[in-house]
Amino acid sequence: MWQGIAKTVFGSSNDRYVRSLDKIVARINALEEQLVDFSDEELQAQTAKFRLQLEDGKTLDDIMPEAFATVREASKRVLGMRHFDVQMVGGIVLHRGEIAEMKTGEGKTLVATLATYLNAIEGKGVHVVTVNDYLARRDAEWMGRLHGFLGLSIGVIVPNMPEAARREAYAADITYGTNNEFGFDYLRDNMKQERRQMVQRPFNFAIVDEVDSILIDEARTPLIISGPTEDKSDLYVALDAIVKQLVKDQEALEKAADGPLGEDEGYYTKDEKSRNIQLTEEGVEEMEKRLIAAELLETDNLYDVENTQVVHHMDQALKAVVMFRKDTDYIVKDDKVIIIDEFTGRMMDGRRWSNGLHQAAEAKEGVEIQPENQTMASITFQNYFRMYPKLSGMTGTAATEASEFWDIYKLNVVEIPTNVPIQRIDEEDEFYKNTLDKFAAIAKAIREKSEIGQPVLVGTVSIEKSELLSSFLDKEGVKHEVLNARMHEREAHIVAQAGRIGAVTIATNMAGRGTDIQLGGNVEFRIEDELSGMEDGPEKDAAIQRIAEEVAEEKRKVLEAGGLFVLGTERHESRRIDNQLRGRSGRQGDPGLSRFYLCLEDDLLRIFGPDTLFAKMMNANLEDGEAIGSKWLSKAIETAQKKVEARNYEMRKQVVQYDDVMNDQRKVIYEQRAEIMDSERVDDVVEDMRRDAINAIVTTACPPGSYPEQWDVEGLKDKIDEVLGLDVPLDDWMEEDQVEPELIEERLLDLSEQKLTAKIADIPETSWRRVEKGILLERLDYHWKEHLATLDALRQVVFLRAYAQKQPINEYKQEAFGLFETMLDTLREDVTKVLLTAEFRAAPPPMPRELPDLPDFMTGHIDPLTGEDNSNDGDGSERQAPLFGTLAGAPVATASVGGAQGEDPFAGKGVSRNAPCPCGSGSKYKHCHGAAA
Missing domain, CATH: 3.90.1440.10 (SecA, preprotein cross-linking domain)
Incomplete structure (x- = not known):
């Protein structure tokens, strides 16, 4: 009781935090009058001025008020939009590395420009993460006009981009792209052979749009790059x-x-x-x-x-x-x-x-x-986004998941007040006996609203339900649009016009997110749709004026009809998704209405609802077509949703717990790869590996504290021959007085060094360094891939340890550590074996090398419950010429990857120079038999 009274008097902690930001907003507003008098050139010069201030020791917080005021003034001139005070609050929250919860229609895309501009001034790069490629391109083009005006460069990452274009996009001050593209690029970068191949820069700051969708909903499954096994x-x-x-x-x-x-x-x-x-x-x-x-x-x-x-x-x-x-x-x-x-x-x-x-x-x-496809690299969104030193996000619905955002990402959720009070009316749910009764009632309600001109947005949970409702509306004679495909751009255009008079739009799982539904229609989208083929001139200006007048008149009529009616055909597993659907109505103080229709056959209640619910409903003798509503039913539904949310949270938590184990190992491997790529020579690393491998071989055969007669001499001989390729007089050594394992190790080291020196005598040192480095990276990648496969399989079965009263996660940690140690031992032995037993030969001088491409890998982000792939397989790169082949069971390395020698048997046969060579080498044709062409 006292908490309630205190909250009424003093406001919630969120209210007090938002009010504390009013002082900063007042400082920003005080600068507006001064900046209005700036010319465009003076306003654009602000960016250089801020950079000098940062070089002189000022912090981003010091320059924030003036930087935000500069963005507001630039936005007025370039986009014709002025940031509201509450949008300034949102910008401060984003800059501080928190989540800004802003209702639909409050202008999150514009808010992001504030924190994006301020943090991009440093030149370290800012990533703006969106949920689909259309939004990434749209935001980069739309907000890029503002940032470009202020002198910042813009990049956008989309599927199937060439590597050079990706590298250029990441080098920009601000880079837009989807969560999947950013994640897969990180994994691909850590599979490359040279530092200059990598496209990403060190992480700095990321703003995640629709942060609940990306960091909560899609975080259940990891990003995976795989190849055939x-x-x-x-x-x-x-x-x-x-x-x-x-x-x-x-x-x-x-x-x-x-x-x-x-x-x-x-x-x-x-x-x-x-x-x-x-x-x-x-x-x-x-x-x-x-x-x-x-x-x-x-x-x-x-x-x-x-x-x-x-x-x-x-x-x-x-x-x-x-x-x-x-x-x-x-x-x-x-x-x-x-x-x-x-x-x-x-x-x-x-x-x-x-x-x-x-x-x-x-x-x-x-x-x-x-x-089967084998995992070659993987990471969860949780561990990927936690690598950013500063992370923030924005969405319309985050407060319900505030505890998870803090537990996993240490992100605080701040609810930003709306610019104008919400006028939408949220009605009680209507409950029916079965699906057919429910859909008949829905179709009738839609027809009634459509007849009076009130636009209707219908939310369904599956494509099947969309098609079922569409058939009911066809019977009622109601014209409607059905959105359920992943054609984001088309969806955005249709959703943008869903607020027109009498419009009926059926959307599955919040299709078209990121696009506001404006009552009366969207002027910009109508101009693009209706006048795209018309040339500029008086005729087009008149047509634009006509469209603007029509939209204004339609908006007046829609407002009189009650605004947008949002109708949910059933409750989603998460109440947050329901709130997202409801939030499409009532933007910027517009009137609106929302209502959900439910029945006993809905998946949520059928699978997760309390068993007593079914019995009580059946005993109520509900008539066909009759609807009821009660607080008890609403409470039962809310309980079912909480069950599902808790279950999904546990699944995500389990995903990150297991990936945390792999993440520690991943960091070690990726840091080691980076050090190898940055090194001019790796002979000291290789020498240490050879020393460790020989020590392991001798220690295994001659355990510490044992007597010579207990040693496995035959096994030691075989291992020396297999790994070192040496035929040593081990029997003679054993006959010596006071023979010690340390002495055997030293002799093996000397002999292996002599063998290697003789083997590479005719190979130029620079070529040998390249081969040595290439072998080290290739063997590291191979054993890491095999280790990932073992960990994948271990994770699938480790939960069975619970039957032995053991904690599966603890068992996984323990065994994963042991497997990692084993992998490193195997790697040392394997690198030593390749260098000492492979046959090396000098190759012709290499042709000028382009950056080699990665092989054709498959990328996947597949939800295990739905089978839906949420990723884009956008690699599109061609195969890299292999540095290693196989001859008589032993790896063969060449000192360079040059073109094939001899005549070209494929000349004149129309082989593209960038296509794989028909000889089957794996190289591009221009680097193989077509090299001389």
Whole structure:
């Protein structure tokens, strides 16, 4: 009670914080009159003046009031828009590295220019992160006019850009792009062979638009770059046969029991909500026996770390056989397993499940098994964005997730007041018995509003529901637009006109976000749509004037009809998404109305609602077509949403917990790569690796504290031959008095050094340094890739340790550390082996080298629950000529990557110079047989 009284008297902590910023806003406003008298040249000179002040020791906070006032004045002149005082507050919040929650229509895009300009003055780069490519291009062009006027350079990152263009865009003062493009560029940069290939600069400051969507909704799955791995078809087929037999045995047990088995009975249990399947204790024992009999296990214990890969694929086979159904989840067509989109029922040709699940489904159906893609680099959005020294964000809905923003990103959420009080009326939810009754009522309500000229925006949760409602509206004779495809630019144009008289727009999952719905229509979009082909002149000016007058008249009529009516066809899993939908209405003090229609068959209530809800509703004898509403129902819905939100938060938290383990290792590897790339020579690193590798070989065969007669002399001989390529008189050494492991190590080091010196005597030193550096990077990347695959598989099965009363995350940390140490030991040995056993030869002088491209990798950001890929595979680069080949089982390195020698057998056959050479070398044609052309 006392807290409520105190809040009423003094305001909330958010209110007090916002009020504390009024002093800064007053200082900004005081400068406005002075800047109005500046000429354009004087206003543009402000940027150079601010940079000098920063060089003289002033901070960004010191120059902030004058910089913000400069942006406001420039915006008035360039864009014809003046920042409101509340927008200034939003700009301060963004500059301070916090999240500004601003209602829809409050001008977040314009607010971002304040903090963007101020932080870009330093020249360290500012990233503005958007949710799709259309918004990135639009904002870069729109706000770029303002920043360009003030002397700042603008870059935009979109899919399929050439590497040189990306590098130039990142070098700009301000860079716009999507979260996926920024993340994938970071991963690709850390797979490159030379520093000059990298496109990104060190991180400085990022502003994330729609921060809840990017840092919350999309943070459930990591960004992954993958490539094909070795063929494991035999393993998939063998596991499929074992799993199918286990399922048959379980079905026999269920038949004998005349009903479903108890929780701990049978061989496995399944959870349809999460599509998970788990072996029972009896199932583990049975599976262990069958895998041992099939000789698929390395050890006799199913969950030993050596069996991680097999257990992972066993789990995927179980999931494919038990949980995924033919003709529902997938179909078999042309000897291929094709995924069916759960929302549309359409085939998703070309899309594949990850982590070996698709291969398990192919084995199940007996079709050709395509190679699995192996993770080559990955990172979560949580760990990517936490690398920025300063991070801020803006959205219409963040307060409900404030605790998660603080827990994960240490970001504070500040609610910015609206410029004009909100006039929208939010009505109680209407509740119906079934889906057909609900949609009939929705169609009737839409027809009634459309007839009086009130525009309607309908929000659905799936494409299937959009199409169902569209058929109801067709029966009612209501003209409408359906938006459900990922055509962001077209969506933006349609959404921009959704406020016109009688307009009815059905949008799935907030289609067209980032575009305001202006009552009466959007003048700029209508001009672009209707007059794009008209040349400038008096005729076009008259047409623009006509459109402006029509929009003003339509707005007057729409206001009289009650403003925009937002209708939700069901509640989303998160109340935050519902609030986003509602927030489309009532912008800038406009009137508006919102209402949600619900029924018992909605997914939210069917899956997550309390069981008693169904019984109580059925007992109420609700008549067909009849609607009810009550606080009890609203409370039940809110409870269901909180359940889902808590579940999703736990999933995201788990993702970041596991990635934090990998992140520590990722930093070590990427820092090591950067040091190698920046070094002129790496012979000291290679020498240390050789010393460590020899020490490991000798220590393994001659354990400390043991006697010479206990040493594994034959094993030591074999290892010396395998890794060092040396035939040493080990037996003679053993006959010496007081022979010690340290003495053996020193002799092996001397002999290996002599061998290497003789081997490279005819190779120019500069060429050898390149080869040495190339081998080190290539082997590092190879072992890191293999390590990622092992960690992926370990993570899939480590949760089973909970049955032994152990914490899976702690087990994962412990084993991941051990695996990382093992990987480093293997890397040292492998680099030593390649350098001492490979055959090197001098190559012709290299041709002038272009920057080599990365191989054709696949990028993915696939939601595990929906199968929807939220990424753009925008690499588009061609294959790099391999620095390493294979000859008689040993790596062969050349001192350079030059063109092929001899005549060109493909001359005159129309081969493009940038295409892969037809000889199969992997090089571009112009660097191979076409080099002389």
